[in-house]
Amino acid sequence: MSGSIALVGIGPGSHDHMTHRARAVIAEADVVVGYVTYIKLVADLLEGKEVIRKGMTEELDRAVHALERAREGKKVALISSGDAGVYGMAGPTYEVLFQAGWTPESDxxxxxxxxxxxxxxxxxxxxxxxxxxxxxxxxxxLLTPWPVIARRLDAVAASDFVVALYNPKSGRRTQQIVQAQALFLRHRRPDTPVAVVKSAYRKRERVEFTTLAHMSECEIGMLTTVLIGNSHTFVRHGLMVTPRGYANKYDLDEGGSTREGEKAGRSLSSGLLGWMAQLRADHAEGIGVATLAQQHGLPPDYIEAVLSAAVDEPETTTPTEETEG
Known part of the structure; x- marks a missing residue:
């Protein structure tokens, strides 16, 4: 008997934000497996189906049950909130499948x-x-050592990424968000914009704007996602926006005309080739590798490698660049 497992991302919880394919797979399923809270979000789609409800820490058990039912010839929908491949059930299920000897050619x-x-x-x-x-x-x-998490936090804070913090706080885990805040404050301004969003598109939805300095004082729990802006992110009229970088190339006050030295559809003058040329010029003027590395915030051995690399002549004709919009 040939069965199937569909690892379904149901989105944030509102049916309006569930894909057509997700609804269709659930409708076709004989068995639906999921965390109790997620089962409630799709309860009106489950009439006449076998429903297997599991607790928060029973991810592997969910995957095992899904495989057992699929081997019985059942169509199984194993649901996750959001996307099944983003902190969801796709990874644990594949681990269980591989452990059981499954291959894509299996029944x-x-x-x-x-x-x-x-x-x-x-x-x-x-x-x-x-x-x-x-x-x-x-x-x-619960599954990742704190030093690993802390190194990642420190690295992205220093690299000026916009960052989303998942699973920021629970009844037992109360200090992780405080430690994350401390690591970010080592690299970013205290007034960096932060948005704290609870239960997006669900009944108890709540949005709070704050700053990095006050982030840990907000009401934060397991249904919360924390969005930390980068050095250019701003909040205006109740909206949090991170610029794409158009101001680097275009004069926004002059109707969007291209700035001197820049070309529409081409890399910035400070893009890779332009930067490499300037780096070589600075080095030729006597600026040492260590100083250049410090100026650009890059490892000295990388600067050495760039300076020693062969100079490629730019092509006279190039393929169309990627869109900027």
Whole structure:
């Protein structure tokens, strides 16, 4: 008998933000497996189905039950909030499958159905904080050693990413958010914008704007995602926005005309090739590798490698550059 497992991301919780494919897979399923809270979010879609409810720390058990039912020939929907591949059930399920000797050629077929993650839902509620480079870090140390989490926090804080903190605080884990704040304050201004979003697109939705200095004082729990802006993020009229960088190339006060030395659709003059040329010029003027490394905040051995690399002549014709919009 051939069964199937669909790893379904149901989005933030509102049916309006669930994909058509996610709804279709749940409708086709014989068995639906999930954390009790997520089962409640789709309860009106589960009539006539076998429903397996599991607790917060029973992720592997959910995956085992899904595989057992699929091997019986059942169509199984294993649901996660947000996206199943973002702190969801996709990873643990594949681990269980591989441990059981499963391969993609096995009788049990597996599909990952993507959904809008909490980072997308929370960002949509507060404005446009993710328009430039961003990352997410879970503060849960249930499975990840704290030094690993702390190193990641320190690295992204120094690198000026916009950061989403998942699992920031629980009844037992109260100091992780305080430690995260301390690490960020080593690299960022105390007035860096922060948005604290609870239960995005659910009944108890709550949005609070604050700053990095006061972040840990906010009402934060396991249903909260914390968005920390970068050095350019601002809040205006109740909206949190991170600029993409258009002001580096265009004069926004002059109708969007290109700044001197820049070309639309081409890398910045301070992009890779321009930067490399300037780096070599500075080095030729007698500026040492250590000083250049300090100026640019980059490792000395990387600066050495750039200076010693062969100089590539730019092509006279180039493919169309990626869009800036």
């Amino acid at each position: 049990v077929s597996v599909e990952v159905v993507p959904g809008a993650s909490a980072i997308n839902a929370c960002a949509a509620l507060v404005g446009a904080p993710l328009t430039h480079d961003f990352c997410s870090i879970s503060l849960s140390d």
